[in-house]
Amino acid sequence: MEFVRKWFLLLPMVLLLLCYCNFSAAADPAAAPALPGIAAKCNECHELAVSRFEGSHHAKAWVGSDRTCTNCHGNADTHMSAGDGKNIISFKTKDKELREGLAAQCLTCHNTTAHLAMWNIGDHKKNGVTCVDCHNIHVPATQRIPTSETCLKCHKQVENDLRKQSHHPILEGKVGCKDCHNPHGTTNKHQLKAPTTNLLCYKCHTNKRGPFKWEHPPVEEDCLICHNAHGSRNDRLLKKKLPSLCIDCHANRSGSGTVFGHEDGLNTYSAGRGCAGCHSKLHGDNNAAKGKTFVY
Amino acid sequence: MKKLLIVLSAWMMLLPAGLTAKETFGFVDLGNNFRNTDAKNASPFLKFRDKNSTVKGDAAVSVYEPGRYFDVLFSDIAQDTAEYGLSGGKYEKYSYKFGYNGIVNNSTFGARTPYALRGTTLVYGVGSGSGSGNSKNTDLDNWGTIDYSKENKNLYADVKYKLNENMYFGLDANKVASSGIAPRYRYGYQVIDEDTTNVALEGGFKSDIFFASLKGTLSKFEQNITTYKAYAEGINVDAYGTGKQGSYQLVNDPSNDSLTVELSSALYNLPLSTTVALNVTRTSSTSESNMSDGQPPGGYANYGAGTAPNPNLIAALLTGSGGDALATYKGDHTYLTGNVIVKSNPISSLNTTLYYKYLDKKNESTHFYSSAKGESENFAYDKKNMGLDVDYKLPLSTKISAGYGQLKIKREDRGDAAKTDDKVISVGLRNDALDFISGGEKYTNTKRESTMGDAATEGSGPTDSAYIERFNRRFDDTDKKEKRLTATADLAILSDLDVTLEYSSVKNDYDKTTIGRLSDDRSIIFGQVDYALFSWMNISAFYEREKVQYLSKQRAMGTGAGFSYDPGAAATATTYNYDITYDDKVATYGAALTMKFMDEKLKTTLGYEKQDGDGNLNNAIQAGGSTTEGQPISDFGDYVLTRIKARFDYEISRDVSAGLRYTYERSRWEDSMWKVQTDGSSYTYDSAYADVNYVAQEIFASASYRF
Known part of the structure; x- marks a missing residue:
């Protein structure tokens, strides 16, 4: 049924688009402006x-202006008279x-x-791009081709990060490199489009902006303390697998099974989603009564 | 959505009449997916795709007339991931684009839950089974299932207009409606119903020597479900023997407003070929909510038979620091940033960059106090980053670079590191002298000095839990020595053979940490080969190996004799220190072969890719500590992901082509964290994010018409 419903919507739209073919064919090639x-x-x-x-x-x-090949390639008189392929501005040159x-x-x-x-x-100009x-x-x-495809021709390690199980949908075309970076330069690190990482992330992740009643210090300071922006082998773009990431800061705990690898099996801290299983509001909690626990 | 489709369709019907005899190009692609059962049920395979749709259609039209253009791009038509975009403009005068696009993020299909949704109330009571005490039903076969997925629907408009050669302004606006279901607190879930509206207005001036722009952005986030109720009722109440389970309210992220004003400016062609760039921004983010959000009417008197009312949830305890009762929380963050960069070329071989960057985050949110939960913390900080980078060109296409920078951060309300001072030194070398090889390396050394705040004197003594804060340091702000190395080489051994090699390594030594992360070491080796073997054949292959190792020291706190929060105290069977070593190796490699046959009418691409992750966790318990805990975990996130792709595109005529794609994806995870269904006490895991084992196969057949 889904199949029928989708095609039912799709086909009329496609047929409409095909109408353009006639107009395209009707265009008179002779009407194309002669080359200057x-x-x-x-x-x-x-x-x-x-x-x-x-x-x-x-x-x-x-079209309609007097601009032509020589506006980019420079004066071609010597180039044409010599006929040796030189004396012209070539954009394919490898001469540094x-x-x-x-x-x-x-x-x-x-x-x-x-x-x-x-x-x-x-950064691009600085590095000779x-x-x-x-x-x-x-x-x-x-x-x-899409902008991101162009970027990834050089930024190959980023492309590899994007292949990992948790990643922003850049290869899928739903987010583009230029959503976060300005390849033509900014005053910010990594040519980011915002002065801090958090202010950049908040542009899309507006629910993380808070301000919350209870705040988590590293969250407030820099999203990249815990997350890899491009992709990670860990869930939710995390730099390190949970709960190991959490316990690097929360380094003392009490109760049986505190240490991972307890003889009775894994415990609440280290099974399933790890700490985030219970502390699901770790980006900030707006429940005043819960204190700094970030649970619920 | 339907309205939008009607508008767009009507537009497209009208367009041909208005564009007769203009230059028109475009394409129509139609296709259908055929998936096996695993492919349909694995959220990672369909992570950013419409799980319910197999039909795929894309279409585009580009229309030109002298000086003007108009584009229509429709992709994923009628899917949740659809994009319908219209754009156009007059060259060098104005441009516009508006439309709609959808983003889907599938987190888990078929996660387990004992809850059901009744309105905005989560009702605990799906299925049946036995339990005891306060434990939940551990009979997972009787739990329900749920798909965790989020969908964003984005309507956007963007207009840019050039008043003259130098002056411009732009308007950019969008509205995103988010919906879906996300995991929340053990095996419960959260219904997402949120809207974000952004409007930005920018105007500016740009000439050969001067640039200035002013931009204002207003962003409004609306939370449509501020709180919702999770109510544990019904199921085997008698079997629990505790009477009716209590209800509790979950509080969602608050609605907020954000206003950003940004001033950018630059001066060019100054003496010594200098450019000066300036950027100043001020962002104000505010939220407002009830202090009592999350407290059910009447408190928690019935939280469990025999349990006293939970004092943490009594509204009267939430009072302002002056002792007055608080009804409303007002969140107020202000970010003031300023960047100044001076870049010069005093001589052709010398580049210098001088920079100063400033960030002041003020936090003037309501500061409240609860006798049970203590004082709220309003984290704020200011950062000052300054430095100088120098590049100098030597003969033989060699460039050396050096830099020195300093980053000073002052933090409010963060006792473990009130101040940090980073000193960063970098040196680099690059050589492009030879046509067939070029490369470079850069080494950066960072030394961070951190000054503790209140934490240095926390706790009245070793049996006071706060005492551990004297020793517990956090890796993001503690003293450290960091060594960072990157090296790259590009080789063009043959005219059609390109080789890229990259290496990067980051080592951190947190040398003054007693409890917390002691060190981390991350290295990546990457290589890629591209070879055009014949005019009709291309082969490429890549390999990456990422290796990380973390060492951290932890303290297990028990009870009884010898109990102490002092890591220097002698170990007991329940109170002791232990070291955790976590290492992880991920190898990613693959190859692709592209061939063209039949005068390039038939193009085939065959691809293979594999990721192999191996995580291990080892504990070393202090002598005298537990003898039962700390066993090694060898399957801490082990996984193997294999992808095989084949693609055939055949050009039937100049305008018509057909395509066939086959995708095989096999994912296998061996993770101790997912091997348990219960932890042996009271918790049962919901399998969120755990549908990671699958063998998916998909065939996609398509036809394309270009005009």
Whole structure:
């Protein structure tokens, strides 16, 4: 029944979308703007690059303007006359000194772009990352890959954390790297989008914001004392398995079975969810009568 | 939701008429999942997916006309994880996007519970069985089952507008409705019904030499179930012999409001190629709730036959520090932060970064006192972080770096560490001289000095429980020496062969800790190989080994002669120190093979991945201590996760393609914590998060049309 219900909803929407096909087919190729002079010249040798570029966001934005290949690649006169593939700004260059100038080339247009305001002080610039390491200018807009996929090409250990059993749904596409980080730079550590870890986490986990009647000190100070933000082999992104994490601070206990590995078996502290089984309000408790126990 | 779908559908019907002869691109993907029973019943396998839906549909349309664009993206249509987004704009002038997306988080399917939900009251009484005293029914076969899952429905809108080349403003708003069921207190559960509304307004100016922006964000969290009642009734009342079990109220996280004002600014192209960046924020978070939340009317007089009313729950005991009765709690946190960064290139080979970062968290929440529970603690702190980082380029594409930083934290109401002072020194080296190999390493040394507060004089003597605070130090704020090393190497041995190697290690020595974590050591080795074997074949493989080891000293407190909270006292059979060593090794490795056949019309991807975790816990009990406890636990979170994936995509024509995916996922956990159903006394475990053993198989067939 579920199968029928979902398809019943899905199919009409898909059929509606298919209506676009006719309009797409109706578009007159002849109506496409002719390549500006220099681009036509470039097209003689770089047909694939030019044709791909035509589908890109840049090309769409430049329709009607006089901007063309040389705005990014620089003056091509010497390049064309020599015909040796040199004397042109190539964004694929592996020359380290030339690479350092590539971002400046982009910034000739994007120097008033607000989200690049902190680029100069960001970690990516500091570590030699340049615009085209992440952005492919010639890729048609319809073929762009998700931002997180781009990030994980370099941040491979983060990708591995995201494969672990407890993780933020980044590989699943429900949360993106840029939800927490600004790859273009911020004044904060790890290019975070908030001045402290907690203030960042509270943006989504608003229920943890409190303020609670009873507060748990490490929770108030830094979520990362207990959690790995990207992923963990332990439940709930915890850095260390419960109850071991808790007892590192709460290091004295009383009663039989205090020590894990009691001959009668595991006890309340160390079975099931560990301490969190009973202390389920350990992020903060709004029950004044319960005191600092964080139970219930 | 239905309304939204109607609006979106209507929009899409109208669009073609308005966009005739524009450039239009898009795709429609349709598919269906076929899952085996294990796949349907394992929450980890369906962690962020709609467990009830097997149909999957995605569709997108992009429309262009000179200077403008418009995109429609629908994914996971009609599922709980659906996203319906519309975006568009005029290049270099304005942009907008709005829509809906859903996030599902499945925690456990089929967890056990003796409770049932009646309205917002949890009623204890599912199933039947025997019990005695205050113990719960341990006959798990007679318990009910429940799925723990949370769903967020997010409606969002985002508009950005450029007034001119330099000035812009933006409006960003969303509303998230959260619902679901979460585990709560042993085998009970909590119904989630929460809403969050965020509205942000930003305006700014950016030129070649100057940037400034001002942003205000208002966030409102609404808890729709402030308290709810868990009522133990009915089941085998007579068998318990204690009369009617008492009811108690559970208190949920409070509604709160948060207002953030953020000022950012930067000056560019200053002398010595200097950029100065500034960011100042002020966030105020407030909540308001009744002091009596959680206390059932009439107190706990019937909490159990023969049990005296619980004095902890008498409202009259909750009084202000001045002795006046309190009716309302007002939570009030204020965060004031300031970052200043000065970055310069005095000469082309030298980069310097000078920074100063400040955080002041004030806590002006209601401070209350209970004669039974003591005084509430309003934790607050201020942090000052300053330092200098220098990079210098040497010949042969070599870069050296060095840094010095200091982090000073003052804490209010935290007796174990009123102040800490971190001194951080780092050095790094990177070389990119050769085309086929590049790499670098960085070493960071941190020395933390911590000053104890009230805890240094806690307790009247060794038999006073507070006395242990003199010795109990917490790893997040105690004295420590930390050594951190990272090393990376990228090799391009052949033109189509890339190798990445990474190593990182963090060692902490909490050298002044008597009771608590004494040391931790974490190292990760990672390697990845990507090889384009032929023009039609790619192979990649990766391996990571993470190893952690923690050592902590604990104290077991017994009774009788020799009982002492002083860790230096001689051990008795029940009161003694013991060391816990917890080590964990996780190996993650995998390989993927991608091949293209038939003029690249057929693309196949085969993937294999395995994770192997091995946790061990060992205790070393002080001589003279218990001889029955402290046995080693060898299966402390052991697990093996195996994934095999195969994917075939066939391009039938330029516009039409078909795909087939197969996924096999096998998960096996050996964890002592899940091997018990009861602890031998009064508690029974609910199996929340424990549906981790499964062999899931899934086939997904799809067809795609692009236009």
